[in-house]
Amino acid sequence: MKQICVVGTGYVGLVTGTCLADLGNRVICLDIDEAKIARLQNGELTIYEPGLEELVARNVSSGRLTFTTSYAEAVPDADFCFIAVNTPSGTEGEADLGQVRAAAASLAAHLKDGAIVINKSTVPIGTADRVDHIITRHLPPGREHVHIGVVSNPEFLREGSAVADFMRPDRVVLGATKRSDAEYVATLYISLQAPILITDPRTAEMIKYASNAFLATKISFINEVASICDKLGADVRQVADGMGRDPRIGRSFLDAGLGWGGSCFPKDVKALAHMGAVAGCHPLLLRTVIEINKDQRRKVIQRLRDTLGSLEGLTVTLLGLAFKPNTDDMREAPALEIAHLLLGEGARVRAYDPVAMSRGREVLPDCTYANDAYEAVTGADAVVLVTDWNEFKNLDLSRVRSLMHRPVFIDGRNVYDPVKARAAGLIYHAIGRGSGEAIK
Numbered sequence: 001m002k003q004i005c006v007v008g009t010g011y012v013g014l015v016t017g018t019c020l021a022d023l024g025n026r027v028i029c030l031d032i033d034e035a036k037i038a039r040l041q042n043g044e045l046t047i048y049e050p051g052l053e054e055l056v057a058r059n060v061s062s063g064r065l066t067f068t069t070s071y072a073e074a075v076p077d078a079d080f081c082f083i084a085v086n087t088p089s090g091t092e093g094e095a096d097l098g099q100v101r102a103a104a105a106s107l108a109a110h111l112k113d114g115a116i117v118i119n120k121s122t123v124p125i126g127t128a129d130r131v132d133h134i135i136t137r138h139l140p141p142g143r144e145h146v147h148i149g150v151v152s153n154p155e156f157l158r159e160g161s162a163v164a165d166f167m168r169p170d171r172v173v174l175g176a177t178k179r180s181d182a183e184y185v186a187t188l189y190i191s192l193q194a195p196i197l198i199t200d201p202r203t204a205e206m207i208k209y210a211s212n213a214f215l216a217t218k219i220s221f222i223n224e225v226a227s228i229c230d231k232l233g234a235d236v237r238q239v240a241d242g243m244g245r246d247p248r249i250g251r252s253f254l255d256a257g258l259g260w261g262g263s264c265f266p267k268d269v270k271a272l273a274h275m276g277a278v279a280g281c282h283p284l285l286l287r288t289v290i291e292i293n294k295d296q297r298r299k300v301i302q303r304l305r306d307t308l309g310s311l312e313g314l315t316v317t318l319l320g321l322a323f324k325p326n327t328d329d330m331r332e333a334p335a336l337e338i339a340h341l342l343l344g345e346g347a348r349v350r351a352y353d354p355v356a357m358s359r360g361r362e363v364l365p366d367c368t369y370a371n372d373a374y375e376a377v378t379g380a381d382a383v384v385l386v387t388d389w390n391e392f393k394n395l396d397l398s399r400v401r402s403l404m405h406r407p408v409f410i411d412g413r414n415v416y417d418p419v420k421a422r423a424a425g426l427i428y429h430a431i432g433r434g435s436g437e438a439i440k
């Protein structure tokens with residue numbers, strides 16, 4: 001049984017710690033947020049993630065998973081210490097390494113000889129070296145000669161399917177200067193039977209950024225195509241289906257809509273562009289990918305203005321707050337930007353989300369909130385479908401129309417058939433669906 005400490009008990013840390021416990025290890029999840037740890041110690045889950053609650057409960061009751069705020073308690077016996085703290089955007093778009101630095105320094109005081117520190121946070125290229133230096137500088141007097149390995153192990157899980165992604169990864173990437181350190185970490189993942197790629201640390205760090213930037217680029221690409229489809233009368237969904245049949249292209253991440261958000265793509269694309277610029281490159285593609293994404297939100301406001309005129313005093317309903325379905329995460333969610341733009345226009349914003357309501361009330365206090373989708377649309381002058389939760393995919397559109405004050409419906413995720421939506425009496429706008437006419 002391996003002893004593991006996971007530093008940072010957020011989306012990645014809690015899922016990683018719980019899944020590693022489920023694989024038979026003894027795991028202590030550590031966080032400096034005392035309230036978060038107290039809730040977890042009381043059996044309360046701090047995030048919404050399908051399947052996680054029962055997995056946490058099972059591993060806590062078996063004694064393999066515990067929670068603490070104390071480095072002195074979690075680290076001394078640990079064979080592996082994962083760093084899974086956040087790396088938010090700094091003022092220039094760079095990844096802010098403050099939390100990673102603090103975690104590395106705190107770990108150093110307690111690490112045992114032979115322990116491996118594993119960077120699971122998404123960190124700028126060169127961070128493994130920095131973490132190594134920080135640990136070396138902070139080793140207590142008399143312990144300067146112990147061997148502490150540093151391995152880069154970027155995480156690819158997706159919120160909303162994080163447990164399944166962890167348990168069935170497409171690949172495990174391990175970057176190390178000493179191959180034996182990476183091979184030791186690989187023992188944790190062997191039972192998952194995933195391809196394991198061992199690289200140098202910088203390459204491992206870059207694989208993560210390049211992967212996220214590529215996926216964001218795919219979405220911005222199809223959104224640009226959608227804008228052209230809108231003007232020229234083609235249907236982007238069918239265009240994407242036609243493109244996606246080509247195995248060199250693939251269908252995934254070709255859904256036009258309100259763009260990408262969440263805790264990863266926005267900060268990671270910005271950070272890669274920043275790293276490139278600082279290194280003397282001109283990351284024009286990445287900058288454009290970011291701009292296209294911002295435009296997707298602004299276009300919603302323009303579309304509403306074109307349809308309704310001034311938005312002053314009108315009620316606009318947002319269906320969905322989370323940045324994507326099956327999560328309560330609202331970091332950089334399209335709903336945030338759209339709500340702020342609408343409030344700036346003088347509109348009243350009402351919202352409903354199946355799980356992100358308490359987050360919504362915290363970050364969007366000037367909106368009002370409804371208990372379900374039908375209550376949310378009642379009396380609205382316009383509805384914007386922001387997040388494609390399953391429960392928004394089968395709304396009774398005639399009922400929606402009858403409840404609304406004015407029947408303007410912006411389908412920001414291309415969920416509905418334009419012909420049927422218009423037949424239900426809605427003034428229906430989608431993203432890049434052209435005329436949306438049925439073939440006779």
Ligand SMILES: NC(=O)c1ccc[n+]([C@@H]2O[C@H](COP(=O)([O-])OP(=O)(O)OC[C@H]3O[C@@H](n4cnc5c(N)ncnc54)[C@H](O)[C@@H]3O)[C@@H](O)[C@H]2O)c1
Pocket residue numbers: 007008009010011012013030031032033036084085086087099102103106120121122123155156157158159263264
């Ligand atoms: N969320 C995702 O879907 C996802 C996927 C892949 C990679 N990542 C990357 O993983 C990292 C973590 O992301 P997240 O979404 O889990 O973040 P998060 O904000 O949900 O969690 C981070 C946690 O770290 C804690 N923390 C901060 N400083 C600490 C310290 N010095 N010691 C102990 N705990 C500390 C915070 O209190 C917080 O609970 C980021 O770099 C992110 O880019 C995230």
